Amino acid sequence: MDAIWLFAGMAFWLGLLTSVSPCPLATNIAAISFVGRSVGSPARVLAAGLLYALGRTAAYVGIGALLVGGALSLPAVSAFLQGFMNRILGPLLILIGMVLLDLLTIPMPGGGWGQRLGERAGRWGLAGAAALGFLFALAFCPVSAALYFKMIADALACRSPILLPALYGAGTALPVAVFAGLLAVSAQRIGAAYGAVARVEAWARGVTGALFIAVGIYYCLIYIYGIGPS
Numbered sequence: 503m504d505a506i507w508l509f510a511g512m513a514f515w516l517g518l519l520t521s522v523s524p525c526p527l528a529t530n531i532a533a534i535s536f537v538g539r540s541v542g543s544p545a546r547v548l549a550a551g552l553l554y555a556l557g558r559t560a561a562y563v564g565i566g567a568l569l570v571g572g573a574l575s576l577p578a579v580s581a582f583l584q585g586f587m588n589r590i591l592g593p594l595l596i597l598i599g600m601v602l603l604d605l606l607t608i609p610m611p612g613g614g615w616g617q618r619l620g621e622r623a624g625r626w627g628l629a630g631a632a633a634l635g636f637l638f639a640l641a642f643c644p645v646s647a648a649l650y651f652k653m654i655a656d657a658l659a660c661r662s663p664i665l666l667p668a669l670y671g672a673g674t675a676l677p678v679a680v681f682a683g684l685l686a687v688s689a690q691r692i693g694a695a696y697g698a699v700a701r702v703e704a705w706a707r708g709v710t711g712a713l714f715i716a717v718g719i720y721y722c723l724i725y726i727y728g729i730g731p732s
Contacts, residue, residue, distance in 0.1 A: 506662065509659070509660045509662070512653075512656060513657070513669040514673040515673065515710075516649045516650075516653050516670055517562070517670035517672060517674040517675075518674070518677065519649060519707060520670075520674050521673065521675070521676065521678060522699050523643070523649075523703060523707065524645075524700065524703070526646050526674070530638070530677070530678050530681065531681055533554060533634050544687065547685055548682050549631075550631040551683070551685065551686070552679055553631035553635070554631045554634055554682070555675035555676075555678040555679050555682070557632035557633060557636040557637075558636065558638065558671065558674055559635075559668070559672060559674065559675045560671070561635070561637075562670055562674065563664070563668050563671050565667070566657060566663065566667025566670070567663045570654060570657045570662070573658060574661055574663065583658055583659070587659050588659075588725040591655060591718070591721050591725075592718045592719070593718065593722065594651075594655055595714045595718030595721065596714070596715050597718075598648045598649070598652050598714050598718075599715035600711070600715065601644055601648040601711075602645065602649075602707050602708070602714065603707075603708060603712065603715075607644060639674075645707070650670070653666055653670045680695075
C-alpha cells in the first residue's frame with residue numbers, strides 16, 4: 503500500500519513536470535490564448551482552459567489505460583513484467599534521466615500533425631477546447647514522451663491502469679488551469695508567470711533527471727549485477 507502512494511506521487515510530479523516543460527507549456531499557452539480570443543468573456547476563457555485541461559487528461563488516461571490494461575491482461579506479458587520489471591527500470595531510468603538533462607535526444611516522428619489538427623479544432627471555440635487538449639496531448643515531444651513512458655512503466659510495476667495515468671493527467675492539467683485563470687484576469691500576468699515557470703522548470707527537470715540516473719544506477723547494481731543489499 504505504501505508503494506502505490508509513492509508511485510502515485512511520482513505520477514503526479516511527472517505530469518506536473520510534463521506540463522511545465524518548454525514544448526508542452528508553450529503549446530498550452532498558445533492554445534488557451536487562441537481559444538480565449540475566440541470565446542470572448544473571462545468566464546468563458548476560464549471554462550475553455552478547464553475543458554482544454556480535461557481533454558489533455560482524458561488523452562493521457564485513455565492511452566495509459568489501454569497500454570497498461572492491455573499488457574496486464576496478457577498472461578505472458580504480465581509474468582514477464584513481474585519477473586523482470588525491476589531489471590528493466592534501471593536502464594530505463596538512466597535513459598530518461600539523460601533525456602531530461604539533454605544528454606540524449608529522442609527523434610520524434612509526426613511532423614506536427616497534432617498541432618495542425620489542433621488548429622482546426624480551435625476554430626470550434628468553447629466546444630472545441632476539450633478536443634484541442636486531447637489532440638495536443640498526442641503531440642509528444644522528447645521530454646514529454648520520456649516522462650509519460652516512465653509513468654507507464656510505474657503503472658505496469660504496480661498494476662495500476664487507471665490511477666497513475668489519471669494522476670499524471672491531473673498533474674499536466676494543473677498549470678493549464680492556472681494559466682487559463684491568469685489569462686481570464688489579465689493577459690499581461692501570464693507572460694510574467696511563464697517566465698517564472700520556465701526558470702523553475704529548468705531547475706526541477708535537472709534535479710529529476712539526476713535523481714533518475716542515480717536511482718537507475720542503483721537498480722542496475724541491485725537487480726542486474728546483484729551488488730548491494732538483497
